[in-house]
Amino acid sequence: MTKYDSIVIGSGNGGLVGALNLAKHGKKVLLLEKHNVPGGCATTFVRGRFEFDTALHQLYGINEDPYGNKGLLRKIFEELGIYNKIKFVNQEEAFSVEVKGFGGVAVPGAKEGFVKTLQAVSPDEAKGIELFQELVNTAGTEYDKLYDFLAQDREITAEDFPCLFEHGGKLVTEVMSEHFKNPMVTAAYSVLSDYAGMPIERLPFMTYASVYFRGGETCNVNGGSQSISSAIVDEFESCGGTFMCNTKVKELLIEDSKVTGVLTTKGDVFKSDSVLCNVNKTRVYVDLIDEKHVSDEVFMNLKVSTPAESVFAVFLGLNCSYQEAGIKHGTNFVINPMIETKTPFDVTMRRTDRDIKGLYYSCYNIDDPEYSDPGTCVISMLSQQTSEHWMQMAPAQYHEEKMKFGTKVLDFFLDLYPDARNHIEEIEMATPLTFQNYLGSLGGSIYATEPNIKDYIANKLEVRSPIKGLYFCGCSVLMGGFDMTYKSGKAASDLMLRDFEKEEK
Incomplete structure (x- = not known):
């Protein structure tokens, strides 16, 4: 029986980077994936002549700042030898936000243009906006440093993270209200909270800063996120790694509080004393490990974890250009403040069963004219959702409700762009149950669990399991999102390499 230095479960972003990093350092690595393609959320699918990206809208951490400093994700990709194998497309515009009826x-x-634009919206609050962004930049920089500390197994102290210890436990709305009140500025500084998978009224400032500290510097990828996943797998295999898709893990094998390997649903056993899980911690401890091997403390810690929200997605392939459809911006947030709001400018976009409160949509062709055939364009739109009511439906009702709610999302979009109605060539929809099926996440959450403070303390700052040889990456570490989960894979695998080195001594 072949024994591996390490087994990685799940070829999502964290698992891919973790597996490649281990293989780059000469380790014999087996990467297992239950789906038929690698990538998790970083995949694409084809309908007709259109290729749709499952989840990637914007990627942070790739660009250089005006002083030539590279983003953290750029450094990781370069170190792993994949940066030049991916064609990144710079997005000159971060996003547009519209509050219906208010502009x-x-x-x-x-970064500089990001702040100046918002200062022009509210000149009287220019200083407050500047100070808020400076605070966000400081906290966000410290947040990025957390990955280094996790990789180095260093204690996280107030001396090293003064801003996070002072402001990290505060809610975003508390810090924001101290600096400005203008509703459009508030909206612009609120909509990206969806990238954290938690409503802004409950979102910790620490997590929020990790999204906004870059200003709006973002990029996309020619060929979609699948091209990143494929590039990583190609490099992984060229380093001697073994990748197996259509292989679902049934059980983690544990002896004397140590991991010894995995058992697949096909009955295959693969042995290793080191396993990296790119799977939600709750699912690992509840579904993949016999409870006799899990301590009461672990189960108690898991109780503070709350599944993050999911989304309802609609994917459109239009047989016209984005100019013909009337679309002007690549990444867009539209808020309907008249639907179940506490105030006219309640900018959160949480799901209601009856109405579409807000819509997040992307037109990839604006930044990348080669994204689809000439004279066509691709649209991806998301509406925040929770999974409970979908899980309670019978199959016939589920399909009926899927079409009904999908029509509401589509009508919301077509109300903005009526010229697109007669140009719809392909359409696909996905509910939280769709994401649950493909990702294996609780409730179809695309960010696993909410990044609340209790979860950080109990789970999200811990890469190692109490079970020796078991490690975690992905959304279980710090937070979800593309660049965050890539970073988690690098941090977790760096820690594993440190542990390998200690054992060899």
């Missing part, structure tokens, strides 16, 4: 603003990607 909108398009924010540029450059």
